[in-house]
Amino acid sequence: MKFGIVVFPGSNCDEDAFHAAKEVFGQEAEYLWHKDADLKGADVVILPGGFAHGDYLRTGAMARFSPIMNPVRAFAERGGPVLGICNGFQILLEAGLLPGAMLRNKGLQYRCEHVHIRVEQTDTPFTSGASAGTVLRIPIGHGEGNYFAPPDVLQQLEASRQVVFRYTDAQGRIDEAANPNGSVNAIAGICSQQRNVVGMMPHPERACEALLGGVDGCAIFASVLRWVGSPLKV
């Protein structure tokens, strides 16, 4: 299967996602330049981390106007699996493909460290191979990952089981100290109502090789490989 990895001029985790797809999982992978309007036959689209257009204004605020976002939106509407990681998540929010917004981290500082996240839902393309309640140890690296949504949106999200990952401690317990950025309801990742678009702040592509200190991120890639092979009917 083929991964399409969108490259905005300020993307900086594009090569990492490409490496994970191609070298770790042995799949086809291709870069999709943001000025192009063609997904080049990708089966999965990843919006990688970075600072898409410098993000001096608001993270991801300009990226949603890039030509590539039109086919990404159409692909998502057709039920194609789309994963936004970190800045990619922020872009999905700005583009309206996922609800909510990002605020600056509660400590007002950029945080790069390993965190624990609990898998809440397994009927998405990116968690279909995991079991609910599994705790994954995956790194974060962001300054604006404090997920926020107004109460009604939040209620809707929870009611329709759209919260895919929550920050927890190593045992899977929700704990203020284990929430690195102050996200409401400890939200680390969500999916669309159709469940095929997933956004997450942690970086699974940074946790796919033992040499780098952990392989828990493999669950996300392995899930989508399985899912594309035999899509769940959603």
Next chain:
Amino acid sequence: MIDSQALERHGLKPDEYERIVRFMGREPNLTELGIFSVMWSEHCSYKSSRVHLKTLPTDGPQVLQGPGENAGAVDIGDGLAAVFKIESHNHPSFIEPYQGAATGVGGIIRDIFTMGARPIALLNSLRFGALDAPGTRRLLEGVVAGIAGYGNSIGIPTVGGEIAFEPSYAGNPLVNVFCLGIARASDIVKGVASGVGNSVYYVGAKTGRDGIHGATMASAEFDEKSAEKRPAVQVGDPFMEKLLLEACLEVMQTDALVGIQDMGAAGLTCSTTEMGSRGGAGVELDVALVPQRETGMTPYEIMLSESQERMLLVAKPGREHEVERIFEKWDLHAVRIGRVTDDGMLRVKENGKVVAEIPNRALTDEAPLYRRPMTEPPYLREVQALDVDALEKNPYFGAKSDAAENAHGPVLLALLASPTIASKRWVYRQYDHMVRTNTINLPGMGAGVVRIKGTDRALAMSVDGNGRYCYLDPYRGAMLAVAEAARNVACSGARPLAATNCLNFGNPERPAIMWQFAKAVEGMGAACRALDVPITGGNVSLYNETDGNAVYPTPTIGVVGLLEHADRVVGRRFQESGDAIILLGEGLGELGGSEYLKMVHDLVRGLPPALDLNAERALQQLLVALAGERLMRSAHDCSEGGLAVALAECCFETVGVGAEVSIGAAAVAHDARLNRAAALFGESASRVVISVVPADVTRVLEQASAAGVPARLIGQTGGNRLRIAVGGEMAVDTAVTEAERAWSTAIEQYFAKRVA
């Protein structure tokens, strides 16, 4: 008309002006004077330091590029080169910490990609005044945020570094930034302009009035008016640099360039002059063609601006469109501002009219060269004297008797919480240290280690310096800095290959400072020769003083090493209970210049630890051999705080693995307690704590013995306490969690407290 006031404003001495007039055969105009002033500044010309730097070793079969280009390069096998350099941004960071540090990062990254290398790792070495002194917090927060803001955005991981706090840096923090990149050895690009008529392109950010006379500012001391120099600090734009980085690397792959040079200190002036002079050519440009951010800029301002994120490049004839097209892709506009000439002149025009015309040679080769007077500083003899027996009673021992259990535990906890030793997690978690998915050894683990994708190999790198040691003995202090950086690299299992240096000193016009500088360079050279780590480049930062108070002489050294097998990397932490703990090297109980002496007795005195370069070399070779054979499960060098701190750090961030250790007391004092303290906290060099599976102990000891490295089995890992017996007394007996809490929360708590 050039008068003495104009000269003073430009930091030029009257005899230097006479030299200009003599060489030009006429009086320079103001634009020309400005150009001379930046090119002849200490920062650009190395006029005080050059005679000394020439004595450093710079050659070796591994060296692909020595000093003189934008960065050095070494061969790392598989046809690849590691391109790296360290640079200071001390003066700008003092005036405006965020932008000063950010643009320091931007500058060193440009130096690396200008060579055609993809930057993959950053390190930094920082010095501040005491953590609780007024102003330190603002500087530390600003500098760290600036480094983070730039490095995180551009997507280059900060994989390691060091920070020390010392009152001498209160008026003059040090911000030294190191960058390393990877290039194909055959594709290294040079900063040359050649080929008469070839187009000279300007690309990147527009030129503004920021940073005018930055290089001159960095060549003068500070006083109470320094805050007024804020306009001389540049403002960074990491997104622009990201575009430049990607576009330049893409252009370089086309082979359409003759040469490329970044505009750093002294901006357009320095880049045009250096490119022309390296290529034996001249450059003619028209400032009216230079993209400008502000209106009404004069040729003087345009030539001297240090606006960031700008590059100068020379295209091959007929390939101009190819170059322009790639920059367009990245929404950058390459603008032709001039051409290469054959007359060796820097010729500046404004709308076709010549406004400055200077032979390149006058700006580079003819720059003044000083052999400044040197005298041994009068303070030296006085501070080198240390009477250990006269030390007052250690306040941390309290009323406990000589034989009390854990008598030295409280000292250990206090040392672990001292800002220089304490965990820097509060700092490095603000840096993205994992982007590019190469980082094997995370920050805080000794050397930073990154794998090289597409190969089995990895690179280890470490930056080190100890200003206190150099203050007490600059020759030995500089040797120790080289030894420590190389040792850290060797502890990870990597063979040290080469080094880069950043020399931070006070005003070289003072003979005592010049003496410190010369001695430090001498010591550095001796150590680099003995350990086979030639210097491939670096930078000199002088005039680090405020109101006449100089910083401690601080040579910082960055060493790069190669691991043949990335998966044989060794880390700091103990791995499992039941492993044997072996101490490589010999402890002599040396307390001179130690953190112990500073913290407990508030003294910066004595001689820094002795260093036997042959023993150091044997130790490092042994470490590389043991790692290659997978015989070490962990390795950690003893530095500030000595063996006890090293042992504690080996226990930290594990799953709670403690250690039980027994060592002999030192024999440096009459007092038994002090002898135990000296064994625990003395900072004797060339010592490494390793852990080994029990079955390998004999083999490791035999190999050490064959290598001539003293090695002693001092205990084993296990339990949840750190227990250290010294001369039969249980001197330290503390829960690992308690020690770790002291170490890991000290800096964080300081900031939490101040916020509340």
